Amino acid sequence: MRKTLILAFSFLLIAASCGGDSPRGGPGISGSDGGAVASTEAPSSTDGDSTVIDLEPEDVVLTAGLVRFDDCDTLLDHLHTEYSARVGPWGFDQGGWFGPVGARRSGDDADMAMAESAAAEPAAPSAAPVEGVDFSGTNVQEAGVDEADIVKTDGNRIFTLSSDRLVVVDAASRRTVGSVAVAEGWGRELFIDGDSLLLITRSHSESGDGSETVLQRIDVSGGTPRIVETLNVQGNYISARSVGGTARVILRYDPQWNFPFVFPQNESAEDVAEAANRAAVLNSTLDDWLPHYTLGSADSSTGSLMVPCDDVHAPSVFSGFGVTTVISVPIDGDFDPSSSTAVMAPGDTVYASTGSLYVATTRWLDPGEFGGEDDWDEDGWRDAWSERRTSVHRFDISGDAAAYTSSGEVLGVIRNQFSLSEHNGYLRIVTTVGDPWGEESESQVRVLSTDDDIMVEVGSVGDIGRGENVQSVRFVGDIGYVVTFRQIDPFYTIDLSDPTDPRILGELKIPGFSSYLHPISDTLVLGVGSDADPEGRVTGAKVSLFDVSDLTEPREVSVWTAPDGWNDVGWDHRAFLWWAPEELAVIPVTVWNEWSGAVVLRVADGTITEVGRVDHEIAGQEPGRTDCRKLTAADLPSTDMEDFRTELEYFISDDYNAVLACEPGEAGMTGFECPRDSWMDMLTEEAESLGLLRGEESVSICWPSDSPDVIVRSIVISDELWTLGFKGWGSFDGQAPARLHVNDLQTLARLAALEL
Numbered sequence: 001m002r003k004t005l006i007l008a009f010s011f012l013l014i015a016a017s018c019g020g021d022s023p024r025g026g027p028g029i030s031g032s033d034g035g036a037v038a039s040t041e042a043p044s045s046t047d048g049d050s051t052v053i054d055l056e057p058e059d060v061v062l063t064a065g066l067v068r069f070d071d072c073d074t075l076l077d078h079l080h081t082e083y084s085a086r087v088g089p090w091g092f093d094q095g096g097w098f099g100p101v102g103a104r105r106s107g108d109d110a111d112m113a114m115a116e117s118a119a120a121e122p123a124a125p126s127a128a129p130v131e132g133v134d135f136s137g138t139n140v141q142e143a144g145v146d147e148a149d150i151v152k153t154d155g156n157r158i159f160t161l162s163s164d165r166l167v168v169v170d171a172a173s174r175r176t177v178g179s180v181a182v183a184e185g186w187g188r189e190l191f192i193d194g195d196s197l198l199l200i201t202r203s204h205s206e207s208g209d210g211s212e213t214v215l216q217r218i219d220v221s222g223g224t225p226r227i228v229e230t231l232n233v234q235g236n237y238i239s240a241r242s243v244g245g246t247a248r249v250i251l252r253y254d255p256q257w258n259f260p261f262v263f264p265q266n267e268s269a270e271d272v273a274e275a276a277n278r279a280a281v282l283n284s285t286l287d288d289w290l291p292h293y294t295l296g297s298a299d300s301s302t303g304s305l306m307v308p309c310d311d312v313h314a315p316s317v318f319s320g321f322g323v324t325t326v327i328s329v330p331i332d333g334d335f336d337p338s339s340s341t342a343v344m345a346p347g348d349t350v351y352a353s354t355g356s357l358y359v360a361t362t363r364w365l366d367p368g369e370f371g372g373e374d375d376w377d378e379d380g381w382r383d384a385w386s387e388r389r390t391s392v393h394r395f396d397i398s399g400d401a402a403a404y405t406s407s408g409e410v411l412g413v414i415r416n417q418f419s420l421s422e423h424n425g426y427l428r429i430v431t432t433v434g435d436p437w438g439e440e441s442e443s444q445v446r447v448l449s450t451d452d453d454i455m456v457e458v459g460s461v462g463d464i465g466r467g468e469n470v471q472s473v474r475f476v477g478d479i480g481y482v483v484t485f486r487q488i489d490p491f492y493t494i495d496l497s498d499p500t501d502p503r504i505l506g507e508l509k510i511p512g513f514s515s516y517l518h519p520i521s522d523t524l525v526l527g528v529g530s531d532a533d534p535e536g537r538v539t540g541a542k543v544s545l546f547d548v549s550d551l552t553e554p555r556e557v558s559v560w561t562a563p564d565g566w567n568d569v570g571w572d573h574r575a576f577l578w579w580a581p582e583e584l585a586v587i588p589v590t591v592w593n594e595w596s597g598a599v600v601l602r603v604a605d606g607t608i609t610e611v612g613r614v615d616h617e618i619a620g621q622e623p624g625r626t627d628c629r630k631l632t633a634a635d636l637p638s639t640d641m642e643d644f645r646t647e648l649e650y651f652i653s654d655d656y657n658a659v660l661a662c663e664p665g666e667a668g669m670t671g672f673e674c675p676r677d678s679w680m681d682m683l684t685e686e687a688e689s690l691g692l693l694r695g696e697e698s699v700s701i702c703w704p705s706d707s708p709d710v711i712v713r714s715i716v717i718s719d720e721l722w723t724l725g726f727k728g729w730g731s732f733d734g735q736a737p738a739r740l741h742v743n744d745l746q747t748l749a750r751l752a753a754l755e756l
Contacts, residue, residue: 408455515570
């Protein structure tokens with residue numbers, strides 16, 4: 001059903017007031033109001049002073065401008081006004097629900113989003129190693145924009161983390177040359193620039209929202225790394241990018257946890273609780289709202305508010321509770337806490353080009369607009385889900401410090417960082433509108449441009465993957481690739497050469513889906529993901545080669561599969577390695593109950609060929625090896641369970657567990673967990689009563705370890721393939737012991753194994 005939208009001055013006032021109660025145009029504040037921008041080719045007419053446009057309701061995209069603050073008093077007044085209007089008897093419970101978000105055919109090579117695809121002349125023997133020629137770097141989204149990772153190399157040294165230590169490995173000798181204990185925490189990532197390293201660690205704080213990020217500058221010029229400076233900042237680390245040696249570290253701080261809110265014990269106490277909570281907001285100071293920092297070195301320690309008041313901004317349309325801070329840090333220079341800027345809005349997903357940084361978050365509609373959360377019915381939930389929006393905030397990073405420039409908002413939610421891309425001054429963004437599991441959901445590509453401090457939509461194309469979920473996105477210059485999936489994998493090609501009129505050019509439907517797309521040439525795209533049967537059930541890992549030489553008819557020209565296998569590349573693209581000089585892709589793969597390691601594929605002449613596999617198994621440490629004597633049912637006096645009189649007999653007859661009889665000094669079984677506790681003493685007594693032990697043997701019960709030896713990163717240095725791994729599940733962040741293995745790049749023969 002089409003509706004008529006009257007874009008008049010009165011409508012703009014209504015749209016602005018619905019977005020929030022922030023003061024505008026008052027002393028110390030400058031900015032522009034958000035409004036409703038309709039990007040459509042629908043016919044329009046003029047009636048008096050009003051413009052009437054016929055369009056579908058979902059084509060209306062709200063945008064947000066900026067509110068700037070010239071001094072701290074003005075900032076605090078804004079916070080008091082904005083948030084006291086949004087506090088209720090349960091705290092900030094009526095301001096909206098906010099959740100986390102869930103990623104060239106010609107022209108400038110800088111737009112090619114490939115880490116190792118550039119061709120170059122070999123370096124002279126005396127020159128330093130060249131990334132992309134002599135060694136591989138981190139697999140990044142945009143060329144020229146480095147992304148923090150758990151391992152880095154300069155072609156001579158490898159820097160990574162193991163057992164809460166930074167470890168330096170010399171590539172030539174394949175030996176560890178130094179290490180240093182780093183800040184306690186998790187989720188660690190690092191950058192390297194020459195002999196200076198920036199380490200970022202998620203940690204815990206006793207104040208604020210409980211989250212803290214620790215930045216450490218480490219000198220690696222000598223054999224032993226040395227921590228030079230440590231910066232502790234309140235807030236949760238989201239992500240980081242580096243351009244030209246300057247890192248941009250993005251944090252999210254949630255100040256709502258600072259307030260001493262009270263909660264009503266019954267309905268009659270709600271008014272009292274709301275009044276008390278509003279008083280808490282009105283009596284707050286900037287210390288309650290903004291993150292703090294402490295900066296320490298060998299000589300001194302300082303601390304204060306992280307962001308100067310005149311570098312704090314707010315969208316003119318309320319975008320949620322939270323503070324997103326961008327800290328600019330020279331990797332090889334001193335920390336300067338004043339080189340930071342903030343926006344009063346949450347952030348969850350980060351994308352950066354060489355000149356811009358974008359922070360996005362998903363915003364749900366205010367429950368109050370549906371009559372209160374308790375009044376929602378099934379239709380209300382569906383409506384709220386369908387009205388989720390993505391707020392986007394842009395920072396200019398062309399200078400030393402990041403400068404907050406504009407904000408915008410689009411209908412729908414994004415999948416990950418690859419859903420955003422900047423090209424020729426336009427931001428392209430892929431969102432899914434509606435219930436992603438429903439038949440009516442669809443995805444769209446929207447193109448935004450900045451008008452003063454507001455991002456406005458200038459073009460869009462929809463009807464992508466109706467009733468399906470977006471699995472992967474990749475933009476390459478004027479072309480976009482989108483993969484959706486429910487039962488089959490539609491692979492879409494999209495022409496964005498005219499930002500005001502993007503068009504779907506082609507669509508390919510195949511089984512399975514690609515969760516990560518990697519362009520390897522102007523006409524070929526590699527897709528890494530999952531295979532599936534015709535009903536949409538995932539059956540294993542899959543790598544596809546797409547020929548996009550004819551964008552109107554993309555083709556899947558080659559496929560590699562691993563039944564019962566999976567990979568994490570779709571969740572962490574940095575796990576993928578494309579080594580262009582040898583046309584090799586290295587992909588971590590785990591096959592259930594069978595094998596875990598990395599598969600090396602050659603992609604040449606339009607064909608994917610498996611070259612071989614590498615893993616971190618050590619000879620002699622295959623699962624099931626032990627120096628102890630293994631007790632079996634044949635050792636029991638009787639195999640009839642009716643005759644069993646001890647718990648041990650049941651364990652021995654169970655094929656799942658391994659029951660060992662070990663002499664002093666003997667213990668354990670490779671690939672099995674073998675704990676030692678008082679319970680084993682009881683089992684040893686039972687074994688003695690059954691006459692099962694010899695000499696000084698004792699009993700140990702072992703069961704299969706659920707933690708495989710996984711490979712999480714791959715690096716090429718010269719003619720060697722280095723792989724980083726650990727024993728466990730999930731992502732690696734440097735807390736667990738790590739290992740590096742070295743294989744010959746041509747034969748894949750193992751050359752060395754380092755326990756870090």
